[in-house]
Amino acid sequence: MADRVAVRLRVNGEDMAVMVPPYKTLLEVLREDLGLTGTKHGCELGECSTCGVLVDGKPFLSCLAIPLDLEGREIVTVEGMASGSRPHPLQVAFAELGAAQCGYCTPAMLLTAMALLDRNPNPSREAIKDALSGVLCRCTGYVKIFEAVELAASRGGHPG
Amino acid sequence: MATLAEEFSIVGKSLTKPDAFAKVSGQTKFADDLAPPRMLYGRILRSPHPHARILGIDTARARSLPGVLAVLTGDDLPVKFGILPVSQDEEALAREKVRYVGDPIAAVAATDEWIADDALDLIEVQFNALPSFMSIPDAIAGGEEPIHGRSNVHKAVALEFGDTEAAMRASAHSREDVVFFEGNTHLPMEQHAAVAQYGADGKLTLWTSSQTPHYVHRALGKVLELPMSRIRVIATPNGGGFGGKSDIFSHELVAAKLAIVTGRPVKITLTREEVFYAHRGRHPVLMKVKTGFSKDGRITAMQFQSFLDGGGYGSYGVATTYYTGALQTTTYAVPRYRFEGVRLFTNKPPCGPKRGHGTPQPRFALEIHLDKAAEELGLDPVEIRRRNLVKPDSRTVNWLRITSCGLEACINKVVEESRFLERRRAMPPGRGLGFAISSYLTGAGTAIYWNDMPHSEVQLRLDRNGGVALLCGAIDIGQGSDHILAAIVAEVLGVELEDIQLTTADTDLTPIDLGSYSSRVTFMAGNAAKAAAEKVRDRLFGAAAKALHCDADDLLARGRRIFRRSRPEDGLGFAQAVQLAEAESGVVSGTGSYTPPRLAGPYKGSGVGPSPAYSYSAAVVEVDCDARTGEVRVPEVWIAHDIGRAINPVLVEGQVEGSVYMALGEALMEEQTFRLGLHKFPSLLEYKSPTALEAPVMHTYLVETIDREGPFGAKEAGQGPLLPVIPAVANAVYNALGVRIDEVPITPDKVLKALNDKEKRVGPKSVPAFTFPRLIESDVPEEWRGK
Numbered sequence: 042m043a044d045r046v047a048v049r050l051r052v053n054g055e056d057m058a059v060m061v062p063p064y065k066t067l068l069e070v071l072r073e074d075l076g077l078t079g080t081k082h083g084c085e086l087g088e089c090s091t092c093g094v095l096v097d098g099k100p101f102l103s104c105l106a107i108p109l110d111l112e113g114r115e116i117v118t119v120e121g122m123a124s125g126s127r128p129h130p131l132q133v134a135f136a137e138l139g140a141a142q143c144g145y146c147t148p149a150m151l152l153t154a155m156a157l158l159d160r161n162p163n164p165s166r167e168a169i170k171d172a173l174s175g176v177l178c179r180c181t182g183y184v185k186i187f188e189a190v191e192l193a194a195s196r197g198g199h200p201g
Numbered sequence: 202m203a204t205l206a207e208e209f210s211i212v213g214k215s216l217t218k219p220d221a222f223a224k225v226s227g228q229t230k231f232a233d234d235l236a237p238p239r240m241l242y243g244r245i246l247r248s249p250h251p252h253a254r255i256l257g258i259d260t261a262r263a264r265s266l267p268g269v270l271a272v273l274t275g276d277d278l279p280v281k282f283g284i285l286p287v288s289q290d291e292e293a294l295a296r297e298k299v300r301y302v303g304d305p306i307a308a309v310a311a312t313d314e315w316i317a318d319d320a321l322d323l324i325e326v327q328f329n330a331l332p333s334f335m336s337i338p339d340a341i342a343g344g345e346e347p348i349h350g351r352s353n354v355h356k357a358v359a360l361e362f363g364d365t366e367a368a369m370r371a372s373a374h375s376r377e378d379v380v381f382f383e384g385n386t387h388l389p390m391e392q393h394a395a396v397a398q399y400g401a402d403g404k405l406t407l408w409t410s411s412q413t414p415h416y417v418h419r420a421l422g423k424v425l426e427l428p429m430s431r432i433r434v435i436a437t438p439n440g441g442g443f444g445g446k447s448d449i450f451s452h453e454l455v456a457a458k459l460a461i462v463t464g465r466p467v468k469i470t471l472t473r474e475e476v477f478y479a480h481r482g483r484h485p486v487l488m489k490v491k492t493g494f495s496k497d498g499r500i501t502a503m504q505f506q507s508f509l510d511g512g513g514y515g516s517y518g519v520a521t522t523y524y525t526g527a528l529q530t531t532t533y534a535v536p537r538y539r540f541e542g543v544r545l546f547t548n549k550p551p552c553g554p555k556r557g558h559g560t561p562q563p564r565f566a567l568e569i570h571l572d573k574a575a576e577e578l579g580l581d582p583v584e585i586r587r588r589n590l591v592k593p594d595s596r597t598v599n600w601l602r603i604t605s606c607g608l609e610a611c612i613n614k615v616v617e618e619s620r621f622l623e624r625r626r627a628m629p630p631g632r633g634l635g636f637a638i639s640s641y642l643t644g645a646g647t648a649i650y651w652n653d654m655p656h657s658e659v660q661l662r663l664d665r666n667g668g669v670a671l672l673c674g675a676i677d678i679g680q681g682s683d684h685i686l687a688a689i690v691a692e693v694l695g696v697e698l699e700d701i702q703l704t705t706a707d708t709d710l711t712p713i714d715l716g717s718y719s720s721r722v723t724f725m726a727g728n729a730a731k732a733a734a735e736k737v738r739d740r741l742f743g744a745a746a747k748a749l750h751c752d753a754d755d756l757l758a759r760g761r762r763i764f765r766r767s768r769p770e771d772g773l774g775f776a777q778a779v780q781l782a783e784a785e786s787g788v789v790s791g792t793g794s795y796t797p798p799r800l801a802g803p804y805k806g807s808g809v810g811p812s813p814a815y816s817y818s819a820a821v822v823e824v825d826c827d828a829r830t831g832e833v834r835v836p837e838v839w840i841a842h843d844i845g846r847a848i849n850p851v852l853v854e855g856q857v858e859g860s861v862y863m864a865l866g867e868a869l870m871e872e873q874t875f876r877l878g879l880h881k882f883p884s885l886l887e888y889k890s891p892t893a894l895e896a897p898v899m900h901t902y903l904v905e906t907i908d909r910e911g912p913f914g915a916k917e918a919g920q921g922p923l924l925p926v927i928p929a930v931a932n933a934v935y936n937a938l939g940v941r942i943d944e945v946p947i948t949p950d951k952v953l954k955a956l957n958d959k960e961k962r963v964g965p966k967s968v969p970a971f972t973f974p975r976l977i978e979s980d981v982p983e984e985w986r987g988k
Binding site: 062077080083089119123135136138143148170173174176177178180184187 | 218221226227230233234236387388392439441442443472679851852854855858859860862884886892893894896
């Protein structure tokens, strides 16, 4: 049995403490130790951004991070997007416009878009493309995703 | 609620699909998200050799590693399997030899993933490496030890419909092209995963990201030698499929066996690299096409040859082979047609079905071939196609039944909207426009295993509050099949989408659907759902008619009410009607089934190609080429698709746009190629796929032809729209630079090479010498006799 270390993380506004092997990635700890399976894995090599979360408001590849390095930082996963049972406007727009087909890249796509809207509430199509370019999607051809980000932006982009 | 004046309340509307909010909130449980208590982690040891005999496997050191609970080798799972009954050539773990790098050899279950990985390193395998066959010519040339049996020829077919030689001789004009389509892979964002659990009651449950749970169920029964009644397969929502999860995979069988051996749940999730090697993707296909034309550009005869590089096992390859020759005739009226195809075994990961299954390759060849022929005949690219279009309600020379056909409307739409004809002659430097058309199946007309039973079945059960439980074996792979089922039932019963509770793809609970492949679910499961809902509705109408003292024929179900057409205020709540029916005769339930009509022609091999309906697409692609770097960009695409009827337009558009995207990846960058048996690009960084930055402006037009056999007239959208885009890119590059790139992907190096080539072309020059079997000369349908 591997040695374990205590890790304290702040995830979705909640303080969490877990005992994990020190080499486990943030992705693995979120999914396997904290039950936050909304964060997905696509390559575990930092190539596809499927595992994207937000750390201090910025898109962050959870598959490349060691949780011990993130103590004291603010981590947000897709489970933290809604306000209670009220979904974030981006989630509503993605659902309405069919921007989530299989739904596997969706959590990372949403969080990356949320970081964009927080920084730039009315992004151009080019800015949206640029911001989302690291997150691979194989289903949609990205079109509905761009439209959903624009729709959410037009509705204010923040939970009302 | 729709007004009475509207034909439908739910069908035809861009409503939010039932699984959308679970997906956007991260609540959808994919297979790897499952972790039953006491779960073990499984890992598979794979071959480092493309072709080798296994002399011995020593698992003793792995077994003694603390934390390892089981080690399996091929002797633990000796029964062979394969997706097609004619190709039972795979073993869950190879016993005597390995046939590609990545072929599974042994497996372990351990308490964590790291121990499982360490255990694999402790398994010692002795190999005797054999010469390998890495290409189509290699495989044809053969060697001392073929990959399977006595020859590397997996399947060879030769069919002829009418005398093509005579027709060719009598043609005013003919031309021949040799074209190559490189292999590529599905690349779903979700890696395949399976979780198996074996209960104390002797029942096995497998959760798996599979497009075909019914076929997995059958294979588990066969390989594990268990009655199917003791096996439950639950397909989890697929994080992308595209055909890549429609085979039977080693890890599914191995996870099940490990769970049986250890008595604990076992999960196997493939790494991204393993997904590349599991493959079953697009076959590399070398093709030769020769077409005869009359003076005015009408096709008189066509001869098509295809050579498929199949990889190490059969997979769907027999079907793929036929598909490379089947659908040439569903877009163009070809009066005389010959098809010869051969699939070769090679020492590479097995190829199988990817979006368009065996038809994007010949479509690519055919559409660039026609563009070239048009130029020789002095016709524009649109006109040559118009002169040869199939007609609705006709039969092709190879006996395929065409019903609804919106091809002409699709062509008109994209040609007009893009101003193709006006603009193509006056494009700015480096810019070009290309055009192509296509057709695809709406579900394969025959099942993978021969039987007379329905292809899709749906069961409904109503509760006293007006809720509707809908059970169906279909699995949503992102295409929106959950929505289609719910929408059809809600429409017929006059309830809302949220009243439908879906249970899908669970072999213990749901009646059969053959799977999410061949673009069959909307049409087949949709028809089954419609039939089930109509039965239930009739019962509700019977009970309501008594209460309302009217004729059941006068009743309408809409807006959660059942009411009289003639006096809409005269009605009952839907739940009230359910209660009346339940009081009258018990559980309110109903089933519906769909069996496609028997459409196969009178010749051997006619089982591949028939479909109850064909979808049609037309595309115009604009390219922006850099003659200095060879780079090709696609700024804009116009695509029209004959969907029959869009049950949910936003979902159909999503399928069309996703198809365009995937086609552009295949056309410009994606390739699954090998060096010394090793994949050249087995990662998401090296295997190039389009990002958001490459996404073109897409103009998507849905053409509705209301197919008479489709549910509410619907056909398919998931695969067909991919087909015209790839050749349209190649044709656009020609329009832009005057070079012909007769193979995909159209990479910058090929463009530069073509610009410097005397003939301004890159592509294969010939096909290898190969003796095809004797032609099976089929009779032709009545309407083609004597033509």
